[in-house]
Amino acid sequence: MPLSRDQQDEIDAQRAGSAPTRRATVPALEEILYQALPVLDHGFVRVIDYMGDDGAVVQAARVSYGKGTRKVSEDRGLINYLMRHRHTTPFEMCEIKYHVKLPIFVARQWIRHRTANVNEYSARYSILDKEFYVPAPAQLAAQSASNRQGRGDTLEGEAAARVLSLLREDAERNYAHYVEMLNENEAGDAIDKGRVGLARELARMNLTLNVYTQWYWKTDLHNLLHFLSLRADAHAQYEIRVYAEAMLETVKRWVPLVHDAFVQYRLGGVHLSAAGLAIVKRLLAGEKVDQASSGLSAREWRELMASLGRE
Numbered sequence: 099m100p101l102s103r104d105q106q107d108e109i110d111a112q113r114a115g116s117a118p119t120r121r122a123t124v125p126a127l128e129e130i131l132y133q134a135l136p137v138l139d140h141g142f143v144r145v146i147d148y149m150g151d152d153g154a155v156v157q158a159a160r161v162s163y164g165k166g167t168r169k170v171s172e173d174r175g176l177i178n179y180l181m182r183h184r185h186t187t188p189f190e191m192c193e194i195k196y197h198v199k200l201p202i203f204v205a206r207q208w209i210r211h212r213t214a215n216v217n218e219y220s221a222r223y224s225i226l227d228k229e230f231y232v233p234a235p236a237q238l239a240a241q242s243a244s245n246r247q248g249r250g251d252t253l254e255g256e257a258a259a260r261v262l263s264l265l266r267e268d269a270e271r272n273y274a275h276y277v278e279m280l281n282e283n284e285a286g287d288a289i290d291k292g293r294v295g296l297a298r299e300l301a302r303m304n305l306t307l308n309v310y311t312q313w314y315w316k317t318d319l320h321n322l323l324h325f326l327s328l329r330a331d332a333h334a335q336y337e338i339r340v341y342a343e344a345m346l347e348t349v350k351r352w353v354p355l356v357h358d359a360f361v362q363y364r365l366g367g368v369h370l371s372a373a374g375l376a377i378v379k380r381l382l383a384g385e386k387v388d389q390a391s392s393g394l395s396a397r398e399w400r401e402l403m404a405s406l407g408r409e
């Protein structure tokens with residue numbers, strides 16, 4: 099369970115309130131505002147705040163004075179056009195703020211996205227919770243033989259059991275050493291009153307990378323879509339992809355027209371190189387093309403054929 103009773107009570111109290119506003123609100127997103135959407139074994143994503151809606155993208159693109167009186171179909175057409183032609187600035191007019199709880203090794207990948215505002219839980223100031231990510235058996239994959247950054251078949255039987263027990267043992271042992279060095283219990287009281295504990299900023303250094311951290315992460319819709327195009331992609335590591343997928347669902351609630359355009363033209367589309375396009379043209383003309391005659395490397399050929407569904 100990613101939330102304690104107190105945390106859930108705080109969320110419920112915030113969800114019970116509402117405030118009148120002249121600004122655009124989106125009922126489907128309001129429905130899940132503040133709620134923790136579970137991800138992995140102890141993580142979550144919560145939408146904390148947002149600004150704008152599909153209309154805000156359209157409004158900025160038209161630089162209009164009010165909401166306008168166009169039909170939804172016209173707004174959809176305009177949003178699709180903007181997405182297709184990478185006219186991106188109107189998407190920057192919408193903002194969203196998330197609260198995310200995630201394993202440290204996932205946070206290291208995530209933080210590479212520099213176009214967001216981030217405030218992370220301070221392990222200099224506070225004690226990290228005893229919560230670590232242990233993959234579900236279905237995610238215990240072997241190293242891929244063909245892709246150095248990928249996963250192969252799933253480990254099974256004794257091999258899987260051994261990996262799970264090592265992950266748990268190492269995390270438990272290191273966390274126990276963390277607490278020993280801190281010499282503090284969860285309430286902040288000394289465990290051994292006759293001993294001085296190590297500073298929190300130092301004691302944390304031996305924790306395993308599967309320990310959970312938390313942050314507030316705010317970004318605009320354009321940069322969020324860039325993040326999702328990389329991290330909701332099938333090639334992204336599973337552990338960050340599941341966060342991206344949860345966030346994509348929030349985008350669907352928030353800006354459905356933008357979501358559909360994004361899925362159509364970015365997430366579900368493919369980018370072809372000039373050589374790749376030439377091969378597609380040759381194939382359409384009925385020519386028989388193989389890797390040797392394509393001029394592509396074996397890897398690029400494999401990727402192109404996978405994109406075309408001809409694996």
Ligand SMILES: Cc1cc2nc3c(=O)[nH]c(=O)nc-3n(C[C@H](O)[C@H](O)[C@H](O)COP(=O)(O)OP(=O)(O)OC[C@H]3O[C@@H](n4cnc5c(N)ncnc54)[C@H](O)[C@@H]3O)c2cc1C
Pocket residue numbers: 210211212213214321324328329333334
């Ligand atoms: C499948 C995959 C594998 C990866 N493997 C590795 C790896 O092995 N090693 C590794 O170090 N990283 C790796 N990364 C991280 C990757 O290189 C990027 O750092 C990360 O995806 C963030 O992308 P970004 O810079 O486009 O995003 P953001 O930081 O959000 O930036 C968005 C855009 O803003 C612009 N921008 C932002 N900051 C600058 C800047 N300082 N200068 C110029 N333009 C800027 C760029 O156009 C950029 O695309 C991997 C990412 C993926 C998805």
